[in-house]
Amino acid sequence: MKRLMLGNEAVARGLYESGCRIVSAYPGTPSTEITEFVSEYDEVYAEWAPNEKVATEVAIGASMGGARSFCAMKHVGLNVAADPLFTASYTGVNGGLIIAVADDQGMHSSQNEQDSRHYAIASKVPMVEPSDSLECKEYVKKAYEISEKFDTPVLFRLSTRVSHSQSLVEECPRNDVPLKEYVKNPAKYVMMPGNAKKRHVVVEERSKALEAFAETTDLNTVEMNDTSVGIITAGITYQYAKEAMPNASFLKLGLINPMPVELIKDFASKVDKVYVIEELDDVIETHCKKYGIKVESKEHFTNIGEYSQKMIREALTGEKTELYSFSEDIPVRPPVMCPGCPHRGMFYVLNKMKLMVSGDIGCYTLGATPPLNAMDSTICMGASISALHGFNKARGIDSAKNSVAVIGDSTFMHSGITGLINITYNEGISTVIVVDNSITGMTGHQQNPTTGKTLKGDIVEKISIEKVCEAAGVKRVRVVDPNEPKLLEQMLKEELSVEEPSVIICRRPCALLKYVKAKPPVHINNDKCKRCKACFKIGCPAIVMKGNDVTIDTTLCVGCGLCEKMCAFSAIEESGEEK
């Protein structure tokens, strides 16, 4: 029976059906659900690793050990995992190895918009790219075949629209691929110069073999139709182009590294005009032009953001659609911290104290937005701590007394610890706030080493953030509830004034966790309220003006009580009414 499946769920189904045994990943939108879905199959061992480099190395080790293995990450995660990727290209595999990478065209939930295809070219690893859920499942099978046939890891490129769209998939039974024998083979797996030099030759030979394979594989398909327009495309843009130009002829590339040459030349010779349609960089276009194939592409299309059927139709046919339009400006609705969010109280204090805040990646990046405005920088996972150290070294002791790093529990485990060690080792005096909400929040509640639960829900020992900090050489480690802004402010003043490194752990669980029970909504006593709007400083979406009165939206309020602490007139009262 056919079922609607998210692209990510279909990848997970493909892994199950292909006999995959080992999965390791770090969550990252839009790749996260692959690992969550695959963890539901008892036949597959699946885990959250602390970061993408670790996840990739786990998958490499599992492959070496003879298992079909897999790791998944978002595009920026591949930057973290690039080191093992490039050398795994040299060692090749034993059991098939797939490294999935989900690009985020349009930056729906990312800090940049990099095109992961460049990694496939640079690491000389084949890359496949599905365009819907059915292909997500089928391409996993094909990727394992390529991996084992050509002795190479295979990159599996996804995009937000493929990962997060649902389309129809038919389920098949599992092919229980047995564990391959492990034979010690240092020449293949010990990558020191003497061995690596020989492996590089193997990699170049493999690339030639893959180029020949690209000419004939059924991953690349030709649909001849009206020959006045031919379109070369791949992935989600195929779906957009197909809807926009249903009568055109298509060459759809499922194997996007290496790309065929003769197949493209043949296709181009059969049509009057060839367009290459690809989001982000001109990878296919450059390939075509390198071989003298006349194509048009980026002169019609941007290299920024997502495409759509409308954009392609307008660019290629000039057709315009008539639209309704609203008569006035509509206020934007940026994402905000949820009602009851434990980060709100902390950012209120940081804003009040006017500190320089070196931020990081997570829900708490929203602390940069009004009215909290309490973040100066966000670069990449873990950078808050190391960048603060650099900032403080550059600007001296006084700067260290007016600046903090803010990093979440999961991000601290991911790559914050090394930055902290750098501070203590190099006699830094920076103050670091670890916001411990007991979950990986932004990606939708994944467990991590500090939560005491594994991906599959097994209870394990929590990694103590306090002990990690102490072991890293930090002597001043303190814990506070961020919903006690006065306590936090006092503690911050103390820690900022001392000339040694300190860590303050702001500990309160995410308000969306099931075990965190909402309290009845608070309400405003209009007789006491002076309309001073002090409660608006925390930027809670449940506190709104109605006419001249301050009101609480009871459908949003979870009764966290932070706003009560802002009010000097005790005008915010607990109602006792059940939610």
Added chain:
Amino acid sequence: MSNVKSIMIVGVGGQGTLLASRLLGNILLESGYDVKVSEVHGMSQRGGSVVTYVKYGDKVYSPVVEKGEADIIMAFELCEAARALPYLKKGGKLIVNTQQISPMPVITGAAKYPENIVEKLKAAGADVFAFDALTLAEQAGSSKATNVVLIGAMSNKMPFTTEQWNTVIEKTVPPKFLELNKKAFALGREHFELK
């Protein structure tokens, strides 16, 4: 021209647009259509504008709905209805819950929440049905069923019987919320375009 129909569901993160798209997807699938459902997860879910696309027909390619393409827009919030207006196809139907949730720029005073949105939508030429789905959901037993009230209203624009919808609701929602959701659906379905 293709026979693909496009539905767009817009709202604010946390309003339960996900269940609405699951119900729609399931009934379309059971009726033998090719279906694609698309939404964006991640940061935008945190109280920001959220958008889900549902497309169905003999063969659906693109999972996204573009400006001027939506046959039906179901708006969970008034301001989001105004934002989505350009996506409505000429002659399409805009179904609006009149609930207002202030975006942060309005809360901080940097922007104003537009007034008389429903009138302005109609003045723009759109075929609008606006109603208070939140109050109907509370009548059914919980404000959380607002999404199903809206589906009930929208169901009048689709070729399925109440029995078919109820079957899909049974298959999609947990048993303990079944009666609530059936009641919410019925209220929405009955209420559509009554004045």
